[in-house]
Amino acid sequence: MLTAGSQGAALRRLRKRSEFLRAARGQRVGRSAFSLQANAREIDEPGIGFTVTKQMGNSPERNRIRRRLRAAAKACENGFEPRHDYVLVGRREALSMPFGQLVNELATSISKIHLKKKS
RNA sequence: CCAGUUGACCGGGUGGCCGCUCCGCUUCGCGGGGAGGAAAGUCCGGGCUCCAUCGAAAUACGGUGACGGCUAACGGCCGCCGGGGGCGACCCCAGGGAAAGUGCCACAGAAAGCAAACCGCCUUCGCCAAGUACUUCGGUGCUUGUUCGUCGGUAAGGAUGAAAGGGUGCGGUAAGAGCGCACCGCGGACCUGGCAACAGGGACGGCACGGCAAACCCCACCGGGAGCAAGACCAAAUAGGGAUGACACGGGGUUCGCCCCAGCCGGUUUUCGAGGCCUGUCAUCCGGGUUGGUCGCAUGAAGUCGGCAGCAAUGCCGCCUCUAGAUGAAUGGCCGCCGCGUCGGGGAAACCCGGCCCUACAGAACCCGGCUUACAGGUCAACUGGCAUU
Numbered sequence: 001m002l003t004a005g006s007q008g009a010a011l012r013r014l015r016k017r018s019e020f021l022r023a024a025r026g027q028r029v030g031r032s033a034f035s036l037q038a039n040a041r042e043i044d045e046p047g048i049g050f051t052v053t054k055q056m057g058n059s060p061e062r063n064r065i066r067r068r069l070r071a072a073a074k075a076c077e078n079g080f081e082p083r084h085d086y087v088l089v090g091r092r093e094a095l096s097m098p099f100g101q102l103v104n105e106l107a108t109s110i111s112k113i114h115l116k117k118k119s
Numbered sequence: 120c121c122a123g124u125u126g127a128c129c130g131g132g133u134g135g136c137c138g139c140u141c142c143g144c145u146u147c148g149c150g151g152g153g154a155g156g157a158a159a160g161u162c163c164g165g166g167c168u169c170c171a172u173c174g175a176a177a178u179a180c181g182g183u184g185a186c187g188g189c190u191a192a193c194g195g196c197c198g199c200c201g202g203g204g205g206c207g208a209c210c211c212c213a214g215g216g217a218a219a220g221u222g223c224c225a226c227a228g229a230a231a232g233c234a235a236a237c238c239g240c241c242u243u244c245g246c247c248a249a250g251u252a253c254u255u256c257g258g259u260g261c262u263u264g265u266u267c268g269u270c271g272g273u274a275a276g277g278a279u280g281a282a283a284g285g286g287u288g289c290g291g292u293a294a295g296a297g298c299g300c301a302c303c304g305c306g307g308a309c310c311u312g313g314c315a316a317c318a319g320g321g322a323c324g325g326c327a328c329g330g331c332a333a334a335c336c337c338c339a340c341c342g343g344g345a346g347c348a349a350g351a352c353c354a355a356a357u358a359g360g361g362a363u364g365a366c367a368c369g370g371g372g373u374u375c376g377c378c379c380c381a382g383c384c385g386g387u388u389u390u391c392g393a394g395g396c397c398u399g400u401c402a403u404c405c406g407g408g409u410u411g412g413u414c415g416c417a418u419g420a421a422g423u424c425g426g427c428a429g430c431a432a433u434g435c436c437g438c439c440u441c442u443a444g445a446u447g448a449a450u451g452g453c454c455g456c457c458g459c460g461u462c463g464g465g466g467a468a469a470c471c472c473g474g475c476c477c478u479a480c481a482g483a484a485c486c487c488g489g490c491u492u493a494c495a496g497g498u499c500a501a502c503u504g505g506c507a508u509u
Contacts, residue, residue, distance in 0.1 A: 013447090014447070015446090015447060015448090016411095016447080017447070019447090020447070049447065050447075051447075058159095058481070058482090059159090059481075059482050060480095060481055060482055061481095062482095063451090063482065064451095067139095067451050067452065068451090068452070070138085070139085070451080070452080071137090071138075071451075071452035071453080072452085074137080074138065074452080075137090075452090075453095099452070099453060100453095
C-alpha cells in the first residue's frame with residue numbers, strides 16, 4: 001500500500017472522519033489561501049489531509065484547490081514533523097495564487113505552528 | 120460576396136521533471152489504462168436489488184393524448200396530417216371529447232346563452248299645430264307634420280366587448296328581417312383518393328350547433344412501493360434482550376444412571392376466571408445497534424468499420440475491439456515549444472516585433488435510453504433570399 005522503505009518523511013494520507021476531528025482540536029494557522037491545523041499523534045509517519053468545503057466553489061474548482069494544495073504539501077514534504085497529523089483547509093485564494101508563493105506560505109506556516117505549540 | 124435556416128462535429132497539440140489511482144508481470148521495479156458533451160439538473164423511461172402481493176382485476180391517485188411507425192420502454196425519436204408564423208429555406212403548437220352532465224364568461228354593455236330589446240326606425244291611437252272643404256260660425260271631416268305619450272312590429276343602423284345568434288351585394292318591405300336571390304362561409308347524405316389522421320368534390324339544408332376541458336368532468340391507454348446509503352457476506356469489540364438445556368435449594372424412592380411429589384403468602388401477565396412465569400452460574404442458538412473490510416462494480420438493449428432493407432427513426436448480418444472504477448473520493452502540479460484568438464506598433468502587401476489570454480460550461484460515484492439547461496472560440500455540409508459576373 002505505502003511506498004514505504006525510502007525515508008521517514010513519507011506522507012500518510014488521512015482518510016477517517018475521526019482523524020480529521022482529532023487534528024481540528026490542535027493548533028491552527030490561517031493564511032489567505034489555506035488554513036493549517038496540526039495535532040500530535042502516536043504514529044511515526046506524519047499524516048496529511050485536505051478539506052475543501054462547498055462554499056469555496058463548484059466541483060472543478062474544489063478539485064483544483066485540493067490538487068494544488070496537495071502538490072504544495074509534496075513540495076515541502078520534509079518540513080512536516082513526525083508523530084503529527086496535519087489538515088489543510090482550502091480557500092479560494094489557492095486557485096489564483098502563484099505556486100511558488102503557495103509553497104513558501106505553507107513552509108512558513110509549518111514552522112510557525114510548531115513554534116506556537118511550544119510556547 | 121452579403122444576410123439567413125437546418126444538421127453534424129471539435130472543444131488545444133506535443134515534450135521534460137515530480138506525483139496519484141487501478142490492472143498485469145519475471146514485485147526494492149517495469150509495462151499498460153485513467154472524466155464529459157453535457158459527467159450537470161435529477162425531469163421521464165428501463166435493467167438490477169429488497170419489501171408487499173404471490174393471480175389479475177377494481178377503487179382511489181398520478182401521468183399521457185391527432186394519425187401511422189420505431190424502440191426493452193418512454194412524456195423519446197422518425198414520417199405524415201391539421202392549425203399558426205415567415206418572401207423563402209424553415210420554425211412553433213398541452214393537437215381526444217363542449218348535442219353526457221355541472222360550472223364560468225371579469226370590466227363594459229340593453230343583453231354573455233332560453234335569446235332578449237337601451238337608443239333608433241316604422242305602424243295604430245291620443246294630444247297639439249298647419250293647410251284645405253263644408254258650415255247653423257259653435258264646430259265637423261280630410262290631408263300633412265315637429266315634440267310628447269301609447270298598443271304593437273323590427274333587429275338594417277348606433278353603442279360595449281376577446282366574443283352579440285352568418286358576411287357582402289341586389290331585390291323586397293310601413294320599417295325591417297335568409298323573407299327571396301347571387302357569391303362566400305357553415306352543416307352535410309353520398310362519391311373519389313389515402314392503412315389512417317385527413318384531403319378533394321358534393322345532392323340537399325336555409326343558418327340551427329358561441330367560447331373555456333392549463334374549470335370539474337367523460338373517454339382511451341399506462342403505472343405496486345422504495346432505492347446501490349438497494350442488497351449480500353466477513354471480522355472485531357461493546358452493552359446485554361429472548362429461547363433451550365444442565366447444575367445448585369425441601370421431602371421420598373433408587374439398580375446411584377436417575378425418577379416421583381410439594382412449592383404457602385406475595386408480585387407480574389391492563390381488569391375477573393383459568394393457565395403460565397419468578398433465583399444464580401455455565402453452554403448453545405436467535406435477535407439488535409456501532410466500526411472496519413469484501414462483493415454488488417463494469418461484457419453491455421456496448422462500441423468502430425463495412426454490407427443489406429427502409430423516405431427516415433431503426434432493424435438484421437459480418438469482422439474487429441475491451442474502452443475509468445475512486446470511496447475525506449485518483450485521473451494531477453510546475454515548466455518549455457507549437458498552434459488559436461485578441462490588443463498595440465511597423466509595413467504597399469506578404470508578414471514581422473511585443474504584450475495579454477493560453478481559455479467557455481463544467482468533474483464519473485450501480486449501469487443504460489432520452490429530455491432539459493449551461494457553453495469562450497472554431498470547423499464542415501446541405502439549403503434559402505439578394506447582389507455581381509458568365
